Every structure is written in C-alpha cells, then in structure tokens.
Amino acid sequence: MITFPNAKINIGLHITEKRSDGFHNLESCFYPVGWSxxxxxxxxxxxxxxxxxxxxPGDPAKNLCVKAYELxxxxxxxxxxxxxxLKIVPIGAGMGGGSSDAAxxxxxxxxxxxxxLSTEALENYARTLGSDCAFFIQNKPVYCYExxxxxxxxxxxxxxxxxxxxxxxxxxxTAEAYAGVKPQAPKVNLLEALQRPPAEWRxxxxxxxxxxxxxxxxxLPELKAKMYALGAEYAAMTGSGSTIYGIFEKEVDLQNNFNQYTVWKGELL
Incomplete structure (x- = not known):
C-alpha cells in the first residue's frame, strides 16, 4: 500500500517560554500543503x-518511519x-517532512x-515521536500550542x-534556530489576526x-522580499527555517525566479 506524507507550513510562530523539560512552549497555525x-x-x-x-542522514534503523513501526x-x-x-520534501527545511513520514x-x-486505533490514540503515539508529528494524523489547519x-x-x-x-x-x-530566539509573550493575538484576510497578515x-x-x-529576507515583489498576499519563513513561502490570490508566473533553489508550487486545499 502507498501513502503520500505531505508537508506543512507555519502561519505565525511565537516562542512564548522555555519549559522545565528543556523544550519550548509556542503557538502557531499549522496548515497542510501538497509537497509530499x-x-x-x-x-x-x-x-x-x-x-x-x-x-x-543518520542510521536508517533510527528513521522515524522505523520508530513508528517499532512503537x-x-x-x-x-x-x-x-x-x-521516496524522500522528496527537503530535510531541515521547517516543513515537518520527517514528522509527517512518522505520522x-x-x-x-x-x-x-x-x-x-482512534484518532486520539494515533495522536498520542505520534506525540512520543516528535512535537509536531501529531498534527499530521488529522492533517488539517489547526491552532497549535504548548x-x-x-x-x-x-x-x-x-x-x-x-x-x-x-x-x-x-x-x-532546530538548535541553531532556537539559539537566536528569546522567548516572550506574543505582542499580537494570533487567533484574532488569523481571522483577518491574508493580505492583512503582513x-x-x-x-x-x-x-x-x-x-x-x-x-532568507531576499527570498521573502521577492515573494512580495511577485504579488504575494503574505510571505514568511516556515517553522525553524529555511523554507520561505508566499501565498497568492491566483497562480503565479515565477518569471525564472528561484531557478537555483528547490521550488514547489500548488493550490491550497
């Protein structure tokens, strides 16, 4: 049997506090995308x-798919x-590719x-494999926290x-990304901001x-600026990087931009 583990983007990502267990609390919106x-x-x-x-990279025996089977x-x-x-989604790119494979x-x-197994049971198994693995069980837009x-x-x-x-x-x-962040209370209510049109998210x-x-x-800022120059309603880095995405009202002609990079484009569902 074949399945297609897809990627996700973060729309907003606030690192709110350092936890006693060494992890961080955060808030974000996870949204699935078709890159699989x-x-x-x-x-x-x-x-x-x-x-x-x-x-x-690493020992294949420690791949998250193997860990999911063993679990x-x-x-x-x-x-x-x-x-x-068949690994297609880039690794270390902020899109949750490995977590998706596991889920x-x-x-x-x-x-x-x-x-x-119920959805709840599958999510509980997934949580033991990685912080964002559980998202890919239901694989739908959600507000995430903790x-x-x-x-x-x-x-x-x-x-x-x-x-x-x-x-x-x-x-x-992930360690490199967190090294440059100081946890703090969000200045913007993310849930309220997400209710506005994407053109106002910027x-x-x-x-x-x-x-x-x-x-x-x-x-990274150059790519983000290029997204806006091409007419994006909203552009941002996803996760802890380094993928930059742009959300557009209609299909966009990339005009030979980004040829030296790995690119995926498609319709959101």
Whole structure:
C-alpha cells in the first residue's frame, strides 16, 4: 500500500517560554500543503526499511518511519514488512517532512492491519515521536500550542489560493534556530489576526525565528522580499527555517525566479 506524507507550513510562530523539560512552549497555525514524500509498505518475511530520493542522514534503523513501526509493534502483533520511503520534501527545511513520514506510517499501519486505533490514540503515539508529528494524523489547519503538539480547531480556509515554497538548499538545525530566539509573550493575538484576510497578515503575523536567522542568512529576507515583489498576499519563513513561502490570490508566473533553489508550487486545499 502507498501513502503520500505531505508537508506543512507555519502561519505565525511565537516562542512564548522555555519549559522545565528543556523544550519550548509556542503557538502557531499549522496548515497542510501538497509537497509530499511517497511511502510504500508491502508484506515481507522480515522487516526492512529503505529510502531513495533525497539522502537521509543518520542510521536508517533510527528513521522515524522505523520508530513508528517499532512503537506500534510493542503493543500489537505486527507481521514483518518491507517499507520504502521516496524522500522528496527537503530535510531541515521547517516543513515537518520527517514528522509527517512518522505520522503517516502510524496511520497506514493502523489501516493495513485494522488496529482500530482512534484518532486520539494515533495522536498520542505520534506525540512520543516528535512535537509536531501529531498534527499530521488529522492533517488539517489547526491552532497549535504548548510544544506544538496540542491543537484547537480554527475557522481558517485558504482553499483556492496558491502557494509557492522555496527551499534555498540551506539546512538549519532546530538548535541553531532556537539559539537566536528569546522567548516572550506574543505582542499580537494570533487567533484574532488569523481571522483577518491574508493580505492583512503582513504587518501582524510573524515567525519569531525570522529575526535571528534573517540576520545570519541574507538569502532568507531576499527570498521573502521577492515573494512580495511577485504579488504575494503574505510571505514568511516556515517553522525553524529555511523554507520561505508566499501565498497568492491566483497562480503565479515565477518569471525564472528561484531557478537555483528547490521550488514547489500548488493550490491550497
């Protein structure tokens, strides 16, 4: 069986406080986008995991897809299987690609083996794998808080609008991003700001990671400015970087811009 783990963007991202467990509390809006990996699972005599596409650093045995399988195997009698991941979504790009792979693995195994796990149960499993993994279980626009793993529904739809995502081939680690941020109470009520039209977000909704990273990597503010020059209603960096996105009223002609970078564009749902 094949599934397509998709990416997400952050619309606004406030780092509000440092937690006693070493993590940070934050608030943001997570919104799914169509840039996707491809995950295939087939029956096998012994478990195996392989990948192609973008090279995934580290030990394959510690890949989040493998961890998701092992997590469910502790509680259920899962048969061995062969798992292959075609990695397309850039790594370290602020789009939650690895988290999505893990969550989609849980959902796929739940479906294939009829484990009858509820949405809540799947989200609880996902939370043990990473802070934003749980989002990809329901995979719909939400307001997120605490570590980014608690959600509230929001009346936000960007259906019919278009998005351009540009990854400038720059890997930014989470530790590097947080090093440039000082947690503080938000100056803007994000939930209220999100109720306004996207064209009004530019002056109210921000990603706290931008300040420090934009000073360090000048390509990032340049890409954001280019999005606005092309007519974006709203543009920002997603997550802890380095992908910059622009939301447009209609499909945009990139006019040979961003040719040296990794680009995805499509309609929002």
């Amino acid at each position: 990996d491809v995950l295939e699972v087939i029956p096998a005599t012994e478990f195996s995991f392989s990948s192609s596409g973008i090279d995934i 469910l195997k502790k509680d259920f009698s899962l048969p061995p299987l062969s798992m292959h991941l 989609f693995t849980l959902s796929l195994l739940n479906q294939v083996y009829d484990l009858k 570590k980014g793993d608690r959600f509230a529904d929001i009346p936000l739809s960007l259906q019919g609008k278009y998005i351009v995502l540009v990854y400038p081939n720059l890997h930014i680690s 002056h109210s909704i921000q990603n706290d990671f931008e300040k420090g990273l934009f000073e360090k990597y000048t390509v």
